[in-house]
Amino acid sequence: MFFSPSITRLVEVFRRLPGIGPKTAQRLTFFVLSMGKEEVQEMARALVEAKQRVRLCSRCRNLTEEELCSVCRDERRDKTLLCVIQEPRDMMVIEKTGQYRGRYFILHGALSPVEGIGPNELMIPQLLRLIEDERIKEVVIATNPNVEGDATAYYIADAARPLGVRVTRIGFGLPVGGDLEYADELTMTRALESRRVI
Amino acid sequence: MFFSPSITRLVEVFRRLPGIGPKTAQRLTFFVLSMGKEEVQEMARALVEAKQRVRLCSRCRNLTEEELCSVCRDERRDKTLLCVIQEPRDMMVIEKTGQYRGRYFILHGALSPVEGIGPNELMIPQLLRLIEDERIKEVVIATNPNVEGDATAYYIADAARPLGVRVTRIGFGLPVGGDLEYADELTMTRALESRRVI
Numbered sequence: 001m002f003f004s005p006s007i008t009r010l011v012e013v014f015r016r017l018p019g020i021g022p023k024t025a026q027r028l029t030f031f032v033l034s035m036g037k038e039e040v041q042e043m044a045r046a047l048v049e050a051k052q053r054v055r056l057c058s059r060c061r062n063l064t065e066e067e068l069c070s071v072c073r074d075e076r077r078d079k080t081l082l083c084v085i086q087e088p089r090d091m092m093v094i095e096k097t098g099q100y101r102g103r104y105f106i107l108h109g110a111l112s113p114v115e116g117i118g119p120n121e122l123m124i125p126q127l128l129r130l131i132e133d134e135r136i137k138e139v140v141i142a143t144n145p146n147v148e149g150d151a152t153a154y155y156i157a158d159a160a161r162p163l164g165v166r167v168t169r170i171g172f173g174l175p176v177g178g179d180l181e182y183a184d185e186l187t188m189t190r191a192l193e194s195r196r197v198i
Numbered sequence: 199m200f201f202s203p204s205i206t207r208l209v210e211v212f213r214r215l216p217g218i219g220p221k222t223a224q225r226l227t228f229f230v231l232s233m234g235k236e237e238v239q240e241m242a243r244a245l246v247e248a249k250q251r252v253r254l255c256s257r258c259r260n261l262t263e264e265e266l267c268s269v270c271r272d273e274r275r276d277k278t279l280l281c282v283i284q285e286p287r288d289m290m291v292i293e294k295t296g297q298y299r300g301r302y303f304i305l306h307g308a309l310s311p312v313e314g315i316g317p318n319e320l321m322i323p324q325l326l327r328l329i330e331d332e333r334i335k336e337v338v339i340a341t342n343p344n345v346e347g348d349a350t351a352y353y354i355a356d357a358a359r360p361l362g363v364r365v366t367r368i369g370f371g372l373p374v375g376g377d378l379e380y381a382d383e384l385t386m387t388r389a390l391e392s393r394r395v396i
Contacts, residue, residue: 003286004263010248013241018229024217030287031216032245033252033261040249043211044242047230050208051238054231063231065202088201089228 007033059130061106061123063088071103078102080137084127084156086110086144094142102140105130110148111155124156131163138166145172145190205231257328259304259321261286269301276300278335282325282354284308284342292340300338303328308346309353322354329361336364343370343388 003011007029014025032040056062057069064070071077071091081102085091086109094100107122119125131139139160143149157167173191174183183191201209205227212223230238254260255267262268269275269289279300283289284307292298305320317323329337337358341347355365371389372381381389 003261004252006248006251006263007261010244013244017226019222019225026287027217028215030285033248037249040245044245046208046211047238047242050204050231051235053204054202063202063205065204089224
């Protein structure tokens with residue numbers, strides 16, 4: 001190699017990030033080397049500090065720097081409505097709609113026997129306790145529409161129903177603005193299953 | 199916002215990198231938060247150390263951790279052949295061919311009056327001195343095939359020719375494996391200009 005060890009190392013570090021291939025890692029490395037020293041130090045500090053400060057909300061497992069996250073602290077939220085999602089980023093997608101005013105529970109994954117991820121790893125017992133303790137009226141399951149997400153949704157629905165709570169799952173079908181012509185078979189199947197009288 | 203300050207800050211830091219939009223910055227941030235503490239610290243260290251250690255080769259302005267870069271130190275290189283490139287990454291593209299055995303000079307940019315980048319910013323006087331001092335026989339200009347790269351190539355060619363050196367520029371035309379049908383007009387024009395007797 002004609003690049004020096006610390007350059008090569010920075011390229012390798014960037015490559016560990018998701019979606020960053022060798023070309024991009026190189027481009028990012030050269031960019032960092034062209035940045036000001038202070039700016040690079042600030043970047044390094046932001047990494048370490050985020051990792052140090054951020055922990056999981058003790059109620060919903062959202063990322064937070066406090067005991068409870070800002071959503072759980074928000075008194076205007078409907079406390080009888082609980083949305084179950086796989087990842088913290090999924091919350092953003094739902095919040096953006098402005099249509100959901102309940103709170104959340106974040107699984108940080110989905111059931112996957114192959115990877116050794118069972119109900120305990122997803123803190124499902126904690127979720128069920130929360131449903132009981134907080135007298136939740138409706139659990140909206142918003143796991144991903146794939147094998148793991150489906151399995152997780154069914155597992156939670158089966159476990160929560162005996163607690164006398166209404167369990168729903170977000171709808172699947174054609175994306176708005178999508179073209180029927182380009183819909184894949186699975187989406188189309190779901191769309192047919194989800195048909196409603198108009 | 200429903201994310202904490204240090205998360206927001208890390209997203210902003212990632213967004214400063216080239217080609218990283220808001221979605222990717224968010225994805226990278228969540229990934230970093232899922233990494234081990236040690237790994238994040240290692241990443242931060244790699245950033246700071248690369249920036250601290252890497253400087254420009256005193257001869258060719260390549261990135262290096264020593265006085266001279268590994269290419270300039272390589273005694274097997276043809277010292278009478280000099281390739282002028284815009285960026286350190288361009289060296290990689292040329293080295294990969296295995297066809298070039300000379301040395302380099304890196305401009306770190308191209309002439310751009312609008313941005314205030316003139317010959318001095320690109321160290322072109324230093325380049326001309328090097329051509330004289332090292333008795334270079336051929337200067338291969340490999341700046342980009344765009345307005346700035348062309349202007350830079352012509353400027354260097356005009357300045358170097360009086361020194362009695364052969365000045366060439368890499369060829370332009372259809373990319374190998376490319377399809378004539380998809381060639382843009384400028385590439386096609388260059389391809390016609392570069393035609394050779396076969």
